[in-house]
Amino acid sequence: MSESVLTSEKGIGRSPAERHRPKGDGMRGFMSSSRSDYVILAIFALAVLTMPVWLAPIGAGYPDILQKFAIFGIFALGFNILFGFSGYLSFGHAAFLGTGSYAAVWMFKLLSMNALIAVVFAIVVAGIFALLIGYVSLRRSGIYFSILTLAFAQMSYNLAYSVLTPITNGETGLQTSRSDPRILDTMMGADPHILRTPDFFGIALQGWPGFYFCAILLILAFFVTMRIKNSTFGLMLFAIKSNQNRMNYTGFSTRPYLLAAFVISGMYAGLAGGLLAVTDPLAGADRMQWTASGEVVLMTILGGVGTLLGPVIGAAVMKYLEQIFSSFNEGFLHRSFDFLPTGLQDFVVTIVSPFVGEGWHLTLGLLFMIVVIFLPGGIMEGIAHLTRRFRKGETGGSGQTARTGH
Amino acid sequence: MTNDILSISGVGKRFGGLRALDDVNLNVRQGSVHAIIGPNGAGKSTLLNCLVGRIIPDEGSVTFDGGSLLGHSPHQINQAGIARVFQTPEIFGELSVMENVMIPAFARKDGAFRINAWARARERRAVREEAEHILDDLNLWEQRDQIVNSMSRGDKRRLELAMCLVQHPKLLLLDEPTAGMSRADTNNTVDLLKKIAERGITKVIIEHDMHVVFSLAETVSVMAQGTVIAEGTPEQIKASDKVQEAYLGGAHL
Numbered sequence: 298m299s300e301s302v303l304t305s306e307k308g309i310g311r312s313p314a315e316r317h318r319p320k321g322d323g324m325r326g327f328m329s330s331s332r333s334d335y336v337i338l339a340i341f342a343l344a345v346l347t348m349p350v351w352l353a354p355i356g357a358g359y360p361d362i363l364q365k366f367a368i369f370g371i372f373a374l375g376f377n378i379l380f381g382f383s384g385y386l387s388f389g390h391a392a393f394l395g396t397g398s399y400a401a402v403w404m405f406k407l408l409s410m411n412a413l414i415a416v417v418f419a420i421v422v423a424g425i426f427a428l429l430i431g432y433v434s435l436r437r438s439g440i441y442f443s444i445l446t447l448a449f450a451q452m453s454y455n456l457a458y459s460v461l462t463p464i465t466n467g468e469t470g471l472q473t474s475r476s477d478p479r480i481l482d483t484m485m486g487a488d489p490h491i492l493r494t495p496d497f498f499g500i501a502l503q504g505w506p507g508f509y510f511c512a513i514l515l516i517l518a519f520f521v522t523m524r525i526k527n528s529t530f531g532l533m534l535f536a537i538k539s540n541q542n543r544m545n546y547t548g549f550s551t552r553p554y555l556l557a558a559f560v561i562s563g564m565y566a567g568l569a570g571g572l573l574a575v576t577d578p579l580a581g582a583d584r585m586q587w588t589a590s591g592e593v594v595l596m597t598i599l600g601g602v603g604t605l606l607g608p609v610i611g612a613a614v615m616k617y618l619e620q621i622f623s624s625f626n627e628g629f630l631h632r633s634f635d636f637l638p639t640g641l642q643d644f645v646v647t648i649v650s651p652f653v654g655e656g657w658h659l660t661l662g663l664l665f666m667i668v669v670i671f672l673p674g675g676i677m678e679g680i681a682h683l684t685r686r687f688r689k690g691e692t693g694g695s696g697q698t699a700r701t702g703h
Numbered sequence: 704m705t706n707d708i709l710s711i712s713g714v715g716k717r718f719g720g721l722r723a724l725d726d727v728n729l730n731v732r733q734g735s736v737h738a739i740i741g742p743n744g745a746g747k748s749t750l751l752n753c754l755v756g757r758i759i760p761d762e763g764s765v766t767f768d769g770g771s772l773l774g775h776s777p778h779q780i781n782q783a784g785i786a787r788v789f790q791t792p793e794i795f796g797e798l799s800v801m802e803n804v805m806i807p808a809f810a811r812k813d814g815a816f817r818i819n820a821w822a823r824a825r826e827r828r829a830v831r832e833e834a835e836h837i838l839d840d841l842n843l844w845e846q847r848d849q850i851v852n853s854m855s856r857g858d859k860r861r862l863e864l865a866m867c868l869v870q871h872p873k874l875l876l877l878d879e880p881t882a883g884m885s886r887a888d889t890n891n892t893v894d895l896l897k898k899i900a901e902r903g904i905t906k907v908i909i910e911h912d913m914h915v916v917f918s919l920a921e922t923v924s925v926m927a928q929g930t931v932i933a934e935g936t937p938e939q940i941k942a943s944d945k946v947q948e949a950y951l952g953g954a955h956l
Contacts, residue, residue, distance in 0.1 A: 331823065529809060529827065530820040532798075536806050539795040546755060546793065547866070548781035548810035557818055 334523055341606070342516045349508070355617075360508040361576075362620055366613040367511035368572045371518045373596040373608030375565020378522060379558050380594070381603035382531060384538030385435075388443045388590050389450030392430065393423040393563040395457065395585035397570025399464065402471045402580045405495060409481035410473075412495040412502055412510065416571040423567020424560050431559035435552055438541070450590055457582035470581035495575045502575055511572050515609070518565060523605055525561070534558055538603075566593075595661070599668055601677030610676050615661070622657035629653075708733040708874060708905050709754075714763030716749060723749045724760065725929040731874070731922075736896075736906045738916045740940075741926035742950060747909045748790070750926070751876055754907075755787050756780045768873060778815050784873035786866075788880055792859040796852040800843055800862060801825075803851055804834040807866045837869045841895070857888045861895070868899060875899075877908045881915050893918055917941070925949060 344351075348366070349358050357363065372394060380386050397419035404415040434445040457465040465471055479489040487493075493501070500506050525531045533554050537544050544551050574580055583589070592615070600611025630646045630653065637645060652660045672678050709731040716724040724746045731737045739747050752758040754765060756777040765772040772780055786807075795803050808830045813819070825831065838844045841861050846854065851862065860880065867875055880896065881889040893915055900906070900919075910916045916923060916937065923940045925933040927949040933940060940946055 331826070525820045527823045527825075528820045529813070529822065529824040530818050532802060532806065532824040533809070535798060536795050536802075539797045540793060543793040543795065544806075545777040546781055546787055547807045548778050548815060548870070550776075550778050550815040553816045554818075557820075561820075 334527065337605075338516075338520055338523065341519055345512050345516055346509070348512070349505075357617055357620070360504045362616065364508045364511050364572075364576055365616045367508065367515040368569050368576070369593075369596065369612035369616055370515050370609040371511075371572070372566055372569035372593055373600065373612040374515075374518050374522050375562040375569070376593045377562075377597050377602065377604075377608040378525060378534075378565070379562040380597055381608070382526065382534035382538065383555055383558050385438070385555060385559070386443045386594070387434075387446040387559070387562075388587065388594070389430065389434075389446035389448075389453075390562070390566050390593055391585050391587065391589035392450040392453040393427055393566035394570040394573070394589060395453065395580070395582065396426045397423045397567035398574045398580035398584055399457075399471055399570075400567070401571035401574035402473065402578055403464075405473050405479075405574070405578050406471075406477040407480065409479060409485075410493050410495050411481070412497050412575045414481075415495065415575060416514070416568060419567045419571025419574070420564045421567075423570065424564040427560045427563025427567075428556070431556050431563070435555050435559065447587060447590070450585060451587060454582055454585040454587075457585060465580070465582060468582075470579050472579045495578060507576055510575070514568065514572065518568065519605070519609065526605055530554070530557070535603075595665055597675075599665065599675055601675030604675070604677040607675050607677040614676065618661065618664070619657060622653050622660050623655070625653035625657075627654075706733045707731060708768055709907070710766045711750070711754075712764055712766075714750070714753060714760045714765065716746075716753065716758060716760045722929050724753070727763070727926075727929070727931055729924055729931055729934075731905060731907055734903050734905055735921050736900060736908065736919050738908045738910055738920035738923045739926060740910060740913075740916055740923060745926040746929040747926055748878060749929075751787070751878055751907075751909060754780075754876060755785060781810070781870075782815055785876065786868075786870050786872035786874075787876040788860070788863050788867055788878060790878045790882060792856075792863040794851050794859060794863050794866065796850075798851060799847070800838065800849050800851060800854070801831075801834060801847040803862055804837055804843075804865050804869050805830055808833045808869045811870045833869055837865045841865045841868075857884060857891075860884075860892070864895070864899075868902075868904075872904060875904050875906045877906060877910075879909055879911060881910065881912050889915060 345367070348363050349360075352358050352363065357366075372390075376387070376390050379390075400419040400422035401415035404418045408414055430446065430449045434442055434449065437445060458467055473492060475490045475492060477489060479487075483489050495502050497506070497510055502510050533544070533549065536549075537551050537554060541551055570580075570584065573584070593612075596611040596615050597608045598611070599615060600609065601607025627646060627650050630649055631642065634642045634645050634649075650656075652663075668675060674681070707730045709729075711727055711729040714724055714727040715722070727746070727750060729739075729750075739750070741747055749758060753760050754767075754772065756772070756775055756779070759773065767780075768784060770783070772783070772785075775783070795806065798806075802824075805824065805827075809824075809827070812827075812830055835844075835847075838847050841864065843858070843862060843865060846858065851859065854862065864880070877896075881892050884892065889912065896906070896908075896919055908916070908919065920937060923935065923937055924931050925940060925943075925946050932949055933943050933945050935943070
């Protein structure tokens with residue numbers, strides 16, 4: 298406290314930064330942080346676009362599953378803006394996923410098979426829906442908020458099956474048919490009576506084009522999330538998560554910030570739902586069920602809550618494990634363990650078989666427990682541990698600062 | 704009377720059968736340092752909570768800077784120019800020191816709500832420089848990139864003060880700013896508070912430490928059993944029999 302004078306004679310013309318920083322270090326801090334964003338984005342884009350190559354050795358190099366990685370990556374990215382940044386745990390985000398799917402299929406039916414129109418409409422409708430649900434749910438915080446969102450999602454699910462059947466086509470699910478008007482397509486001279494797959498200005502979005510369409514949207518979604526995370530808005534969300542009380546006494550009206558985060562994350566979910574409809578133009582109410590809401594919570598926690606990259610990795614890991622473990626059957630297990638003596642082999646297969654096939658959720662449960670107990674920060678924390686150990690081995694290492702987890 | 708920035712008149716508050724505040728009248732002069740002392744349970748913190756909108760009084764009026772504070776939410780009261788330092792620091796534990804100070808500066812610059820989801824927060828020059836100056840003033844510059852949770856208790860209190868000062872409040876409320884501090888830390892805090900007095904910010908301080916009260920305050924109000932029993936200069940208060948009785952006669956001290 299020695300010499301600091303609060304009447305700021307010394308401060309004129311020179312900021313503390315200029316006085317304290319070593320010469321020439323002035324603006325570089327800003328520039329490099331901004332530039333490192335683009336480096337991260339470039340690496341992310343490259344990694345996503347080359348997934349077909351580097352994921353092929355583990356048996357995930359085909360478009361169907363990679364598309365799922367991308368779509369659920371978007372879903373989890375958006376969910377993380379609410380849960381990871383502001384700390385508000387929504388248990389009803391599947392409602393927006395489902396809404397997005399329905400909205401997209403309606404566009405396919407009414408206007409055009411162009412995926413872009415469908416996806417934009419899905420985002421808008423899910424955003425409006427999120428605004429309504431968020432407005433009511435955000436009157437409460439903590440567990441009550443979670444319960445409210447869960448209640449709304451289950452209501453949407455049940456409505457989709459009952460009252461809203463004219464819009465959702467109930468249990469059968471909403472799908473395109475030959476009798477749909479498809480006004481824009483008809484105007485462009487296409488025969489609406491021939492069922493086509495969704496396309497992007499003439500490129501049919503099946504197989505690899507389908508994957509790349511989703512992948513580019515994932516990269517865009519990632520970029521937007523990155524901007525939000527580093528923005529003033531993002532800082533406010535992190536501050537709300539840290540101490541909402543202080544935010545109020547600091548002069549912020551916190552609810553509009555939370556509502557904005559809720560709507561943005563609902564729009565991400567709508568985009569993901571729309572993309573699910575693009576890969577397969579069929580929307581069912583199942584997509585709104587609470588298990589789907591729970592899934593995105595697990596993905597986010599598995600990958601790393603509040604980190605930028607974590608939710609994308611969590612989504613991919615979960616969809617991959619789902620694919621692998623649910624495809625195993627007893628025959629496969631017997632073959633895998635045939636190096637064991639017969640008695641022991643039967644015993645091992647009996648133990649393992651409940652964890653695969655239909656029961657793969659048991660495996661997921663175990664994995665989830667292991668992650669939460671040993672790596673509460675998710676996979677990203679594990680990666681951070683490893684890189685720190687690696688760096689220490691090389692250069693002696695230095696401490697990391699918080700909130701840099703990408 | 705005309706240059707009172709804060710006037711509290713006839714404020715009362717009941718919690719069930721307990722009369723926490725009973726016809727409290729108190730005026731704070733613009734630019735002054737006003738201490739509120741009194742035994743535990745006298746209603747000091749309740750009164751402060753009424754000022755920031757945490758508690759709504761049952762009766763009476765609170766006027767600040769020409770307008771009523773009643774019926775306004777905490778964020779509106781802050782935007783009107785009242786900042787509060789809490790008894791246990793209310794800060795953003797997971798964020799860095801710099802971010803902690805930038806956030807209140809944003810509240811002053813951008814108001815209660817504005818979405819700026821594209822530009823980088825750290826590159827808002829005006830806000831950043833403001834925060835840098837305050838950190839420098841309060842000797843927190845070296846710790847600017849530290850995560851707040853890892854700071855010492857004294858530093859956290861200093862940080863909370865920085866967070867209030869960066870907003871250039873018209874009225875600063877301090878709830879026991881030296882509670883639980885060592886003598887050396889207390890002296891440092893007193894020096895610091897004396898320095899910020901030069902900024903002309905009106906301050907209301909709740910304090911148990913008489914040394915702190917008598918070295919800072921120009922006016923002292925004594926509360927007991929939910930009401931103000933005496934008011935005057937530190938010298939008058941020291942000499943008052945009534946105050947001696949409230950402090951020594953009660954079983955509280």
